[in-house]
Amino acid sequence: AQKITQTQPGMFVQEKEAVTLDCTYDTSDQSYGLFWYKQPSSGEMIFLIYQGSYDEQNATEGRYSLNFQKARKSANLVISASQLGDSAMYFCAMRELTNFGNEKLTFGTGTRLTIIP
């Protein structure tokens, strides 16, 4: 079963507009973490933002904010005032416990964001 669902395979957004990238997750854990990573065409994975399941406030990091709706199990990434350099693949990921009590990140399929000048 899909643990992380990103329903937008691709998005085109005008420069300077805000953009929301959707992410829903499925877990029965009470304690979990949600991450967003950016992957530019060069291939590296760049950490953007983290939200813990017990965090009461939505996480923010500069132009990035996370719209965390726990009851709906969604953790959407909001990028304000988009820039051309924001064009990249974006992955939502969840830290989950394995059956042996270890931890791993489970990733969604990603959203390719293209910023139009």
Add this chain to the structure above:
Amino acid sequence: EPEVTQTPSHQVTQMGQEVILRCVPISNHLYFYWYRQILGQKVEFLVSFYNNEISEKSEIFDDQFSVERPDGSNFTLKIRSTKLEDSAMYFCASSEVRGPRDEQYFGPGTRLTVT
């Protein structure tokens, strides 16, 4: 700012050959991971490593794969006899702690091409 490094950035090998992908995690980190991303697909967990032993591995991580921390700084992934389907980007990651805020820092990746 400390970072995870990986070498080589790109490796081309022939089917059946052994490859070793190298990673230098951040120095005070204790937990190490390998992930794989087949071109155009999502990132998949391969293995986690702590205290000089594998703590978890996925079904992808079969007997052809092994990991090692040969010294205090390097963390390697070995593929014993590469197959065409091993062609992918391999990411090493490390984290300082394990818990709700265990941000995993990713290296830049090694692109493995098996011909």
